[in-house]
Amino acid sequence: MQVAELIAEYIVSEGVTLAAGMSGQQIGPFLDQIAARSEIELMYARQERVAFDICDGFARATGKPAVAFTDSGPAAANLMCGLVNSWGDSIPVLFIAGHNNATEIASRQTKEIPFVEMFSPVSKWATIISHPSQTLGILRRAFMQMYTGRQGPVVIGMPFDVAKMDVEVSSWIPVTSQKRIRSGGDxxxxxxxxxxxxxxxxxxxxxxxxxxxxxxxxxxxxxxxxxxxxxxxxxxxxxxxxxxxxxxxxxxxxxxxxxxxxxxxxxxxxxxxxxxxxxxxxxxxxxxxxxxxxxxxxxxxxxxxxxxxxxxxxxxxxxxxxxxxxxxx
The missing domain is CATH 3.40.50.1220 (TPP-binding domain)
Incomplete structure (x- = not known):
């Protein structure tokens, strides 16, 4: 299967039932995959911040994960205010943004932004899937970060070329299917x-x-x-x-x-x-x-x-x- 397909299958296995965002070329492969899954209700917004607020409100009200998505560059930056709100209130939302081709990162094509540097200060974890072999590990860590310890949003950048690459994965165990990890006091x-x-x-x-x-x-x-x-x-x-x-x-x-x-x-x-x-x-x-x-x-x-x-x-x-x-x- 392709990386975008794996991501869609994985978030479904983690219990995601809502995704909200705005479409674009770089996020297209992922969007095609989640649109094909009946388990996920897909909502389009007219502004990226609004899409993230939809996911934030859903997570607050239900305690369940939601996924926000945008295209690359300025589209991802437009979502920042919503992300800051979730970061301040410790709300677990997964943000997946389209990104330039992995082979072209740092070439400043199509208004590229310093993705990880921008989002790291206002999320529990921000990263980019730069190779198909990283996909499953990054997704597992993302859900662990969102729901272990103090909760909060996680940000993943998905390069356009990587999203369409093939990846071999036999099976996985969803983080949310396991007993919650807790620690007591001294x-x-x-x-x-x-x-x-x-x-x-x-x-x-x-x-x-x-x-x-x-x-x-x-x-x-x-x-x-x-x-x-x-x-x-x-x-x-x-x-x-x-x-x-x-x-x-x-x-x-x-x-x-x-x-x-x-x-x-x-x-x-x-x-x-x-x-x-x-x-x-x-x-x-x-x-x-x-x-x-x-x-x-x-x-x-x-x-x-x-x-x-x-x-x-x-x-x-x-x-x-x-x-x-x-x-x-």
């Missing part, structure tokens, strides 16, 4: 966190979209009910904790956001312990920061987030679902 840190939470008289739990990505709502509710912990969410974390629950504070902040609910603000500003889980600490969520005298337990799957805004008294690195299970047990 056992000693878990013990310390339990002691800190139990000794607090007015704890405040502030959770973000990391709870949603980890599918940890049930564990969060169980811990909250077990220890009578009031819970507020970030704007992106809405629905991570049921808003009709007696312990729900609605949208909160660290310690006050520009849109915090009154109950969340009151609890946060009078708390003697703050526990944050999977939060990004965006500027509008930190209009009034908590006093550094208030102990802070920070739980996050991304090591770059721990102690990023201010030093936490206790940082726990790992998957929110596993860490909450550890705290409950």
């Amino acid at each position: 056992p000693e840190a878990i013990k310390t966190a339990i002691k800190m939470i139990k000794s607090a008289k007015n704890p405040y739990v502030y959770v973000g979209a990391g709870i949603l990505f980890s599918e940890a709502t049930d564990e969060l509710v169980k811990l909250s009910e077990l220890l009578n912990l009031p819970v507020a969410t970030t704007l992106n974390g809405k629905s991570a904790f049921p808003e009709d629950h007696p312990l729900s504070l609605g949208i909160g902040g660290f310690a006050r956001a520009s849109y915090s609910s009154l109950p969340a603000t009151k609890v946060a500003t009078t708390s003697d312990l703050i526990v944050t889980i999977g939060c990004g600490f965006k500027r509008h969520a930190t209009q009034v920061r908590p006093s550094e005298d208030i102990p802070h337990i920070q739980i996050d799957i991304d090591p770059k987030e721990i102690n990023r805004e201010q030093m936490a008294d206790l940082g726990i690195l790992g998957d929110s679902k596993i860490i909450l299970e550890q705290l409950i047990s």
